[in-house]
Amino acid sequence: MLRADLAFPRRFLTSLLGACAFVGASAQAADKPLDVPYVPTPQQVVDRMLELGEVTKDTYVIDLGSGDGRIPVTAAKEHGARAMGVDLNPQRISEANENAKKAGVTDKVSFKQQDLFDTPIGEAQVLTMYLLPRVNVQLRPRILSEMTPGSRVVSHAFDMAEWEPDQRESVDGRTVYLWIVPAQVGGNWKVEGDKPFSLALEQQFQKVTGKATMDGKTVELTDVSLRGDELRFSLDGTAHTVRVTKDGLQAQDGSWKAVKA
Numbered sequence: 001m002l003r004a005d006l007a008f009p010r011r012f013l014t015s016l017l018g019a020c021a022f023v024g025a026s027a028q029a030a031d032k033p034l035d036v037p038y039v040p041t042p043q044q045v046v047d048r049m050l051e052l053g054e055v056t057k058d059t060y061v062i063d064l065g066s067g068d069g070r071i072p073v074t075a076a077k078e079h080g081a082r083a084m085g086v087d088l089n090p091q092r093i094s095e096a097n098e099n100a101k102k103a104g105v106t107d108k109v110s111f112k113q114q115d116l117f118d119t120p121i122g123e124a125q126v127l128t129m130y131l132l133p134r135v136n137v138q139l140r141p142r143i144l145s146e147m148t149p150g151s152r153v154v155s156h157a158f159d160m161a162e163w164e165p166d167q168r169e170s171v172d173g174r175t176v177y178l179w180i181v182p183a184q185v186g187g188n189w190k191v192e193g194d195k196p197f198s199l200a201l202e203q204q205f206q207k208v209t210g211k212a213t214m215d216g217k218t219v220e221l222t223d224v225s226l227r228g229d230e231l232r233f234s235l236d237g238t239a240h241t242v243r244v245t246k247d248g249l250q251a252q253d254g255s256w257k258a259v260k261a
């Protein structure tokens, strides 16, 4: 499996070199040169990407660099989702619109000829991409600040460097990555409830560590996990499940809430 994982990016980069002439040609069609050449995702991999992202009829999917539109079209046709694709290359946009028409999903899907770096992503519950490592990493801060905690990012072939995926799978020799966008919880929190205490949380992407201080005594939190807007930890043997909201932290059992200190 490792061999396939390593081999695919190499294969992609070979395609990239092969596509250079094409990139040059399309760079004339679009004002800006393409950041990534056109290489379509095999349909089997598209299907699994949408399953991993838990796409349903209530999901809005955005595919950055949508090529012939196969990801948005499949999201609409097979899952009833609304979807949007953006691509710099006008030829790809025509193909994508044609494919949406053939699939009978023009009411659910739209394609825009625009730069993925200028595309707002905050409305998407699922963001899909088949780009390049450098592009993924460039998008990372925007994903973390614009997307709602709990929304999903699914990438074909390339990871996001230090932001480790929540899930990784091999599909037909390709690697597919899933990230759940984490809420921002790092910092100091003042817990108000029957027994007030303070929390100091350190966060790197979805990984959180922390300490609680109560009556002058500081203890490490254990079993800490963050998935979307749900933070869990144990403190002195008691398990806490906490919802992260725009107003602060809220214990699920209603016993306490916390605001930034």
Ligand SMILES: C[S@@+](CC[C@H](N)C(=O)[O-])C[C@H]1O[C@@H](n2cnc3c(N)ncnc32)[C@H](O)[C@@H]1O
Binding pocket: 033, 034, 035, 036, 037, 038, 039, 040, 041, 063, 064, 065, 066, 067, 068, 069, 070, 071, 086, 087, 088, 089, 092, 114, 115, 116, 117, 129, 130, 131, 156
């Ligand atoms: C590897 S293909 C992926 C196509 C499709 N998402 C798929 O998985 O089949 C990358 C696509 O990104 C488009 N692209 C490259 N740079 C772009 C940019 N800056 N903004 C929008 N699209 C871009 C290319 O034209 C190409 O269609």
